[in-house]
Amino acid sequence: MKSVKVPLKELNNTRKKLMEKQLMNMDYKIKTQDDYGFIPINTPDFKCDYEIVDVELEAMKRYPKNISELLKDDLTSKEIEDLKTSFDIIGDIVIVEIPENLEEKKSKIGKATLEFTKRKSVYMKKSAIHGTIRIRDLELIAGENNPVTIHKEHGTRLKLNVEEVYFSPRLATERKRVSDSVKENENILDMFCGIGPFPTVIAKNNNVKITAVDINENAIKYLNENIRLNKLHNIKSICGDIREVSKNLNKNYDRIIMNLPGLAYDFLDLAMTLIANNGIINYYEFSDSYGQGIERLQKAAKKENKKVEILNTRKVKSSSPGMWHVAIDAKVTF
Ligand SMILES: C[S@@+](CC[C@H](N)C(=O)[O-])C[C@H]1O[C@@H](n2cnc3c(N)ncnc32)[C@H](O)[C@@H]1O
Numbered sequence: 001m002k003s004v005k006v007p008l009k010e011l012n013n014t015r016k017k018l019m020e021k022q023l024m025n026m027d028y029k030i031k032t033q034d035d036y037g038f039i040p041i042n043t044p045d046f047k048c049d050y051e052i053v054d055v056e057l058e059a060m061k062r063y064p065k066n067i068s069e070l071l072k073d074d075l076t077s078k079e080i081e082d083l084k085t086s087f088d089i090i091g092d093i094v095i096v097e098i099p100e101n102l103e104e105k106k107s108k109i110g111k112a113t114l115e116f117t118k119r120k121s122v123y124m125k126k127s128a129i130h131g132t133i134r135i136r137d138l139e140l141i142a143g144e145n146n147p148v149t150i151h152k153e154h155g156t157r158l159k160l161n162v163e164e165v166y167f168s169p170r171l172a173t174e175r176k177r178v179s180d181s182v183k184e185n186e187n188i189l190d191m192f193c194g195i196g197p198f199p200t201v202i203a204k205n206n207n208v209k210i211t212a213v214d215i216n217e218n219a220i221k222y223l224n225e226n227i228r229l230n231k232l233h234n235i236k237s238i239c240g241d242i243r244e245v246s247k248n249l250n251k252n253y254d255r256i257i258m259n260l261p262g263l264a265y266d267f268l269d270l271a272m273t274l275i276a277n278n279g280i281i282n283y284y285e286f287s288d289s290y291g292q293g294i295e296r297l298q299k300a301a302k303k304e305n306k307k308v309e310i311l312n313t314r315k316v317k318s319s320s321p322g323m324w325h326v327a328i329d330a331k332v333t334f
Pocket residue numbers: 132133134166167168171191192193194195196197198213214215216219240241242243259260261
């Protein structure tokens with residue numbers, strides 16, 4: 001490699017000058033030996049006060065800027081464009097969505113994703129989220145076949161199996177937002193808690209009591225692990241259908257979290273019977289607006305001779321073109 005041989009005391013100045021003139025070769029590392037430094041250069045054709053020599057230099061480690069750079073030899077630019085480079089990282093696992101026309105290249109895409117993200121496993125989405133327990137089919141396309149991982153979120157550790165339970169890292173901001181709005185000593189019910197990301201983040205940051213319910217026994221198994229992992233003592237977990245479980249619950253919750261966006265509206269009547277006066281319902285649904293959810297909340301409240309005041313509405317994340325996972329915070333009074 002062509003390099004400028006510079007006395008050590010001049011190394012820094014010469015390096016700066018070469019860089020300014022864009023003459024330094026940034027793909028190699030500067031080497032020092034005895035009283036000299038060797039600065040790699042792009043071209044020997046320039047005036048220089050020092051000797052230009054040929055030496056062996058170590059190449060710089062270059063990290064690819066994005067997945068497209070890693071795949072440029074395997075996919076056409078059109079295919080790279082087709083590939084949704086957005087993926088979810090859950091602990092050591094990456095979940096990618098690969099368009100149908102690129103499925104035959106899934107191994108290459110998986111390998112590139114693994115290399116780029118430096119995680120342990122890459123799974124490809126094989127279906128939409130489906131069924132009562134809201135999970136999706138996945139296929140391992142690179143790395144270790146181990147669907148169990150620990151995800152870190154807002155100072156908590158959440159253990160889960162990506163094949164057995166619902167979990168979305170894209171709700172992290174929403175969970176923090178709800179946690180920040182919780183008041184001292186609240187008695188909270190999470191009707192559809194999954195592995196317990198809402199309860200865990202809330203209980204870690206607030207002095208509250210939480211009842212967390214889910215129909216998926218695997219979700220409750222991981223919630224129980226997460227309670228231990230995060231050394232929490234204020235969450236009570238219950239496995240079962242909230243309609244059945246609610247028969248044995250108190251009817252004075254200061255906050256009810258309803259994150260089952262495709263079906264939560266069906267449980268609003270029940271939530272209205274469980275909420276305390278001045279309690280807050282954190283209601284979620286898929287919609288292109290807030291009007292439908294607000295109407296549903298008002299209708300359910302009216303049935304119980306209660307009133308709702310809408311405190312806040314937000315788009316949590318996009319769910320499909322034109323549709324949003326929306327959040328509505330409603331205060332219930334009676
Ligand atoms: C969209 S996931 C949300 C999980 C969790 N709140 C989170 O943010 O990760 C909805 C959860 O509701 C649970 N579920 C569905 N129907 C239920 C029911 N009738 N009673 C209790 N849980 C239910 C599912 O098993 C699933 O874990």
